[in-house]
Amino acid sequence: MPRNDSPPRVLQILLIDDNPADIELTRQCFLDSRTPNEVHCAMNAEVALAFLKRVGQFAQSPRPDLVLLDLNMPGTDGREILAAIKCDPELLTIPVVILTTSDADTDVDGAYRLRANSYLRKPADLNEFFAMADLVCTYWGHFVVLPPVDVK
Amino acid sequence: MSRPAVLNSSPTPWEKLKQRTMLSRWPRLNRRFSWASLLVATAIFLVDGLLPASGAITMLYVLPTTLALSSRRQESLIQTGLICSAFIVLGFFLGTPLVSAADELTQRGCALVALGLISWVGWQLAESVEAAQQLRVDSCLRQVAEEAATFFRSMVDQVPIGVSRTDLSGRFVFVNEAFCRMFDASVDDLLGRTAAEIVPMPLAEETAAEECRVVEADETLERIERVGGGDREQFVKVIRAPVKDGLGQIIGVQSVWLNVTELKRSEQSLERHAQNLERSNVGLQQFAYVASHDLQEPLRAVSNYCQLFEKHYAHQLDERGLRWLEFAVNGSQRMQTLVRDLLAYARIDNKSRTWFTVDSRVPCLLALENLSTVITETHAKVTVGKLPVVWADAVQLEALFQNLVSNAVKFRGDRTPQISITAEKKEDCWQFAVRDNGIGIKPEFHDRVFEIFKRLQTSDKYDGTGIGLAICKRIVERFSGTIWVESQPESGSTFYFTLPRTPDCPEPDHASQ
CATH class of the missing domain: 3.30.450.20 (PAS domain)
Structure with a gap:
């Protein structure tokens, strides 16, 4: 069993979404999860990439264990951010989970082609959303062996 | 005769020319004169040579020469002239003279001179006739040519x-x-x-x-x-x-x-219309798709936050507040269903247009399997007859059967639903029928049931958005078929739809219960 004996660690999540209502809802859902986690938010591509690369004001921020990415965003959209992460040798090991309302075949296919690690559709029902957030936290925070941080 | 009269009566330019110059009649006539003059000359010669006659008889040679002159042919004139002269000289030696040789010579000499004179006059005459003739032919030719040119010109100009x-x-x-x-x-x-x-x-x-x-x-x-x-x-x-x-x-x-401007213009305008139509169709599809996608976002927010609000603050609200909140939650959820259905409707045309030969029994059974819970719950009896191989898309066919059967079950009224699915071979298509014993539809609504979001029943009695039959219609029409309903209130409905037959489709050979 991985990490079962180690003290519970806090799953660092970077949520990239442009909609404050969605951000708060997602935050709320993850707050209720039984697996400890911390959700950081980035509302556009620049902030997100700065956070991931830990530059500027994010120099002291933790390297996220998981990225939750919305696809449809104004300006540089989720697909481009995904491509940017997966093209950067420093960042490509960070798991990226798409969290969006779209379930169009082209979006799903495109995301996996850009090396997304999972594709989640935001549930319409709130209770399902809570359940999903809990599952995501448990899965990535408890069962998944995440890539080691400082290995070249 | 179907040919126009003008064609029959109008002479060709060559015929006109012949008529005007009478070329056709001339040679025959002339040849007769030539032959006649030769005959007469021979006759005179025989008389001159065989019978005792004076040399004066040779003056008769003027006759054939004049005849030859009438032929208006120079060669005939020369011929006759020479022959007659030869006969006059020959007659001097052959004939039995009545008068003295000197008289004889004088008489024959006079005849020769006379012949010469006539020949010369005749030659001159023929010469001028020939010239006049040529002139006439020339002018006729010119006239015919001019007429032909005018004819051609006026035709070409017209x-x-x-x-x-x-x-x-x-x-x-x-x-x-x-x-x-x-x-x-x-x-x-x-x-x-x-x-x-x-x-x-x-x-x-x-x-x-x-x-x-x-x-x-x-x-x-x-x-x-x-x-x-x-x-x-x-x-x-x-x-x-x-x-x-x-x-x-x-x-x-x-x-x-x-x-070809008119032709080209109408071609262009047709093309433009086709393009516009295509554009507006694509635009409409995109509109429905994007609108329903984009509508979902704020709806989700409304619905989720209503629920979140309920979850966290329910204990602080009185009964009325809770009821109002419930209305808001229900309303937004209903709206979400509508938008989702609209999206499904819009997607029918966004799917690929690849058609396959499909054994329609397979999607039909899949649809029944999807509905197995509701079929069991309502104790519905579903009979599937022989179903053919058709030219369509299996996934959409499944959706079609599922919508029709679920409607048949849903609108069952108080009876245990009895549903039969059959197909019948028509001249150029297969005609399917989904028959039920449900509440039926009033005739005035037979067309309107296929309209999008058209509902005939209140939502408290039957749930649903009224998209099902609109989707069915769209699917059937995509496969070049038609869909219609035959029904009377309280005596069940039969939904018919047609699907194209495959080029060489086998006959259905199976039936199942």
């Missing part, structure tokens, strides 16, 4: 098709009126000029190049050219052919200019 001919240097040697009108110029303006001098540059270059091609390839070429610009823009179909002289040498290019 046709609404431009006709032109250019020599090898590209200069116009012939143009008709329609051609002049096309380029807004007179015949005099055009003759002797090249295309480059009368038409704008790109067309002139194309024309010259095309004419070169015609000459080089030695064949008829066809192309559509644009003449003029702006309001006066015309599309002209130009057919160019090489013109050859008697030796087969190409001496120019002959072109026919057919104004």
Whole structure:
């Protein structure tokens, strides 16, 4: 069993979404999860990439264990951010989970082609959303062996 | 006779010429005169030689010579003249003279002189007749040629098709009126000029190049050219052919200019309409798709936050507040369903248009399997008859069966639903029927049930958005079929739809319960 004996660690999540209502809802859902986690938010591509690369004001921020990415965003959209992460040798090991309302075949296919690690559709029902957030936290925070941080 | 009278009665120019110069009658008549003169001359010679006669008889030779003269043929005149002269001389030696040799000689000499005189006069006469004849033929020929030219000219000028001919240097040697009108110029303006001098540059270059091609390839070429610009823009179909002289040498290019502007315009407007329609169809599809996608976001927020609010603050609200909140939650959830259904409807056309041969039994059974819970719950009896192989898409066919059967179950009324699915072979399609024993539909609603979001029942009695049959209609129409319903209230409904038959579809050979 991985990490079962180690003290519970806090799953660092970077949520990239442009909609404050969605951000708060997602935050709320993850707050209720039984697996400890911390959700950081980035509302556009620049902030997100700065956070991931830990530059500027994010120099002291933790390297996220998981990225939750919305696809449809104004300006540089989720697909481009995904491509940017997966093209950067420093960042490509960070798991990226798409969290969006779209379930169009082209979006799903495109995301996996850009090396997304999972594709989640935001549930319409709130209770399902809570359940999903809990599952995501448990899965990535408890069962998944995440890539080691400082290995070249 | 179906041929027009004009064709029968109108003589050819050659016939006209023959009539006017009477060439046909002349040779026969002349030959008769020639033969007659020879006969008469021989007869006189026989009398002169065999019977005792004076030399004066030789004066009779004037007769055949005059006859020969009538023939108006110089050769006949010379012939007769020479023969008669020979007979006169021969008669002197053969005949039995009645008078003295000197008298005889004098008489025959006089006859010879007379013959000579007549021949000379006749020669002159024939000469002038020949000349007059030639003059007459010439003028007739000229007249016929002129008539033919006028005939040709008026015909060519009357046709609404431009006709032109250019020599090898590209200069116009012939143009008709329609051609002049096309380029807004007179015949005099055009003759002797090249295309480059009368038409704008790109067309002139194309024309010259095309004419070169015609000459080089030695064949008829066809192309559509644009003449003029702006309001006066015309599309002209130009057919160019090489013109050859008697030796087969190409001496120019002959072109026919057919104004196809109207045709081209209607073609263009048809194309434009088709494009607009295509665009508006694509736009409409995208609109429905994007609208329902984008509508979902704020709806989700409303619905989720209502629920979140309920979850966290329910204990602080009174009964009325809770009821209102419930209305808000229900409303937003209903809206979400509508939007989702609209999305499903819009997606039918977004799916690929690939058709396959599908054994319609497979999607039908899959649809029944999807509905197994509700079928079991309602104790519905579903009978599936022989179903054929059709030309369609299996996934959409499954959705079609599922919508129809779920409707049949849903609108069952108080009875245990009995549903049968059958297919019947028609002339050019398969006609499917989904029959139930449900509440039925009033005739006035038979068409409207297929409208999008059309509901005939209140939502407290039957849930649903009313998208199901609209989706069915769209699917069936996508496969070039039609869908309709036959029903009476309280006596069940039968939904019929047709699907195209595969080019060589096998007969259905299975049935299941």
